[in-house]
Amino acid sequence: MTDSPADVRRASSEDWRGLRTIRLESLSDTPEAYGSTYGESAAWPDERWHAAAAQWTYFLAERDDRVVGMVSGGTNDHRPGTRWLYGLYVTPSERGTKTAARLVEAVGEWARTLGAAQLYLHVTSSVARARAFYEKMGFVPTGDTLTMDRDPSITLLTMVLELD
Ligand SMILES: CC(C)(COP(=O)(O)OP(=O)(O)OC[C@H]1O[C@@H](n2cnc3c(N)ncnc32)[C@H](O)[C@@H]1OP(=O)(O)O)[C@@H](O)C(=O)NCCC(=O)NCCS
Numbered sequence: 001m002t003d004s005p006a007d008v009r010r011a012s013s014e015d016w017r018g019l020r021t022i023r024l025e026s027l028s029d030t031p032e033a034y035g036s037t038y039g040e041s042a043a044w045p046d047e048r049w050h051a052a053a054a055q056w057t058y059f060l061a062e063r064d065d066r067v068v069g070m071v072s073g074g075t076n077d078h079r080p081g082t083r084w085l086y087g088l089y090v091t092p093s094e095r096g097t098k099t100a101a102r103l104v105e106a107v108g109e110w111a112r113t114l115g116a117a118q119l120y121l122h123v124t125s126s127v128a129r130a131r132a133f134y135e136k137m138g139f140v141p142t143g144d145t146l147t148m149d150r151d152p153s154i155t156l157l158t159m160v161l162e163l164d
Contacts, residue, residue, distance in 0.1 A: 003096075004097065005061075005101065005102045006061040006063040006069060006097070006099040006102070007061065008059055008062075008069075008102040008106050009059065010057070011058035011059065011060045011070075012053065013053045015058070015060060015067075016046070016054075018060060018067035019067075020044075020049045022069065022070045022089065022091070023087070024041060025089070025091065026070070026087065027041055029089070030089070030127065032127065035148055035149060036150075057074065058070060058071070058072050059071050059072075059110075061094065061103055068091045068093070068099065069089060069090035069100065069103055071085060071106065071107055073086070074086050079120070083114060083119055084120045084121060084122075085104065086121070088100065088104065100133060112163045112164075117162065119139075119161045120161075121134065121158070121159050122157065123156065123159060124154055124155070125145075125157050131157070137161065138162070139159035140159060141157055143158075145158070
């Protein structure tokens with residue numbers, strides 16, 4: 001394993017296959033971390049992945065022409081005007097390499113460019129590594145908790161990062 005982070009770039013509609021591959025891997029690897037399930041996402045037709053890659057804001061991490069991580073930047077209907085980090089994932093061989101940090105930095109830069117002073121996220125309370133990672137990146141708990149829509153036994157914590 002290398003210690004250097006992978007390259008991170010904004011995805012375009014042409015990246016829909018890579019997005020599908022890494023997103024399905026994430027839903028299989030850590031199902032409790034995400035609001036969507038592998039089953040429902042695996043059933044998406046190609047056109048839906050293409051539309052998602054074109055419409056939403058994704059950043060992909062790549063090493064040796066392989067997609068090894070992803071994250072998305074978005075909004076939250078319950079918190080108008082705020083910017084959120086969604087769907088962070090790096091493949092196991094990238095953990096501990098700072099690739100995940102680069103993905104978070106890319107979303108932070110995206111939010112900052114749109115005028116945001118904070119970046120929010122939800123993290124599943126039981127996923128200790130993700131919580132530790134976000135704390136290391138400077139996110140702090142807001143104190144808000146909620147349950148996941150698809151599985152109310154899963155508790156989500158809200159965290160926020162002050163953007164410089
Ligand atoms: C969450 C994720 C993106 C973080 O990336 P990463 O490269 O693994 O993160 P890092 O290794 O830099 O940081 C994780 C920290 O947690 C620590 N850690 C590992 N396992 C832990 C555990 N069980 N409990 C507490 N801390 C733990 C590590 O030691 C490390 O801290 P350190 O750098 O001070 O030693 C990555 O692990 C991942 O993709 N996980 C699966 C998907 C996921 O959970 N996504 C989050 C969705 S909200």
